[in-house]
Amino acid sequence: MTAVDGAQVFLLPDLGEGLTEAEIVEWRVAVGDTVTVDQSVVEVETAKAVVDVPCPYAGRVVALHGAAGEVRPVGQPLITIAPADGAAAAAGAPGQAGHATYREEERAGSGNVLIGYGTGHGGAGRRRRRPRPAVAPDRAAGAATRAATPPPTGPATASAVRPPGQAGGSPSGGPAALVISPIVRRLARERGVDLDSLRGSGPGGVIRRADVETAAAPGARLAAVPDAPASHLGLAPAGDGDLVLPLTGIRKAIADKLSRSRREIPEVTIWVDVDATGLLETRAAINAATPGAPVSILALLARICLSGLRRYPQLNARVDTEGQRIVQSAGVHLGIAAQTDRGLVVPVLRDAQRRTTAELAAALAETTAAARAGTLAPARLTGGTFTLNNYGVFGVDGSTPIINHPEAALLGVGRIVDKPWVVDGQLAVRKVTQLSLTFDHRVCDGGVAGGFLRHIADCVEQPALLIANV
Structure with missing residues (x-):
């Protein structure tokens, strides 16, 4: 942030998590508008989320640097704010007034700007007027x-x-x-x-x-x-040419990450069909006993994964290629693959092993909803150590997914459907699903991976086994 002729030029702030640019989605203000400290001035899209950027200065907007759809690098000018006319007149000299006004505002109500977290407030109890409606x-x-x-x-x-x-x-x-x-x-x-x-x-x-x-x-x-x-136009008229869509934003981030995963990780996928009837019955019993706090199948699968990773910690790891070592994480930072309008994202539940099943259910519901709304902070979309992917919601039975780099494994769950199944020597109709485990062959061999997947399958078929591992 620098001063230019008595005005303040607000630069696109450090977005964190290795993000170096952002695309302008929509300006919340126009040239000539008056803004207050911490007022949201622009909505931007990074490779992680769509967020509002608050401005640490108050005054009159004299320039918007960049139009909707334009990508701006971190550290480049975003908006220029000049001192309000009243403030300049009160101080006498416009240039000096600008500096005095902004220094006062910074001390009173604004600190370093961080996307998704506001700009901070120095004075407790100080209230600001609500920002005006967005006007591009x-x-x-x-x-x-x-x-x-x-x-x-x-x-x-x-x-x-x-x-x-x-x-x-x-x-x-x-x-x-x-x-x-x-x-x-x-x-x-x-x-x-x-x-x-x-x-x-x-x-x-x-x-x-x-x-x-x-x-x-x-x-x-x-x-x-x-x-x-x-x-x-995004869609070319019939017969006039191909549809060309730019590879930007989250789509580019997904492409880069999956390509790197395929280049670096020698992955293997194994799978097994399981009878999920007992799991569905257990969920129904839990929800009947606690109607105010429903538990999803995904939450139960997350609990089962945590049990498996406690027994087979080799899969809760990453490979440090530069250091030529395997790093096993002390905590399970569970990633949950979620499809959104912006593409596939993997929000992370930090230290998931410390949560109860009810807490897992509540956190999963809140996190996936926020991911689909695009309101998650970038920090909540990185740092996972193991991913759970419920691709059954798309009506498919199986998949060989790509590992979420730099993790070492991913458990996939297919749809649960009625199928003929042998129970105690008799043919019956049961609720059956397919589980798949994709793992990095550098961190373990088939014995560990097979043992983990078999443990998951046994817990799905006999949820009572979880009690012995909680």
């Missing part, structure tokens, strides 16, 4: 019109958002489109879909990614994007 630069002209329009009904978190070029009301004069996800807004811009023309399939009419993709599918009518050549 290309929509500033219509801000007054939207402010005078009653908000649409729907979820409290939904916001009225319009595609570029429609700053005023919708063409039909109806309510504004309900969009929560910035990814949905960007997808609509890329594919030339008019959000005001869509009827959302989400709760309260919220427009989801699937709604945009359906509207942009071949044969669907695409809304015109003013002054945008066909090559700028």
Whole structure:
């Protein structure tokens, strides 16, 4: 952060976790707006999450460095704030007033900026006015019109958002489109879909990614994007060329990480079919006894994984190639693969072995919901030591997944379906699933991997075995 002619230039802050850049999703302010300390000024997307960036300065916005869709490196100018007119007049000299005003603001209410965590507050009990509604630069002209329009009904978190070029009301004069996800807004811009023309399939009419993709599918009518050549649209007209999507943001991060995993890890996958009837019965019994704190199948599988890793710690490890050593983690930092609108992410439950089954269930529900909403801080998406992947939610039985580098193993769970099964010499219909274990052959051999998977399978078939290992 540096001073320029009495104004303050706020640089894109250090994002942590090795992140070096961020893409501007939407500006919350426009040139000429007055901002307060810690007010969110821009929404950015990193390779980890979509987050709001608060500004540590107060004053008037004189410049926005970068437009929506532009990638900005860490340490480069993001926004320039000049002293408010009143502050400058009170101090006499504009240049000196700028420095005095900002030094006072920094001491009073702002510290180092860290995405996802605010800028800190020095004065206890000090209250600030709530930031004004988001206004992107290309929509500033219509801000007054939207402010005078009653908000649409729907979820409290939904916001009225319009595609570029429609700053005023919708063409039909109806309510504004309900969009929560910035990814949905960007997808609509890329594919030339008019959000005001869509009827959302989400709760309260919220427009989801699937709604945009359906509207942009071949044969669907695409809304015109003013002054945008066909090559700028995410979906090219039929017969005119291929669909070209930039490999950026989280999609690029996923590609880089999976490619590195395949290059470096000699992985092997083994699998087994198991009778999950007992596991489902155990879950039903637990939830009947504690109706206020439901336990999911995923939580029980997480508990079983923790039991297996306690017995076979070789799989709770990573290979340090530079140091030529295997590092076994003292705690189990359990990653949970979660599919979101932005792609596959793996939020991590730190020291999962210290949690009860009920605590695991609550943490899993909160974490996966936050991951899908894109509100997890970057630190919560790294540092895992073992991953649990429930790909059965996609209706598939098995998979040979790629290990989440630098971990050493991943347990996959397929769908649970009715299948014929032999029980005590008799054929019966049981709830059957397939478990797969993908492991790094550098950390262990087949005996350890097979022993771990067999222990998991035995606990799924006979959950009472868990009691002996808790």
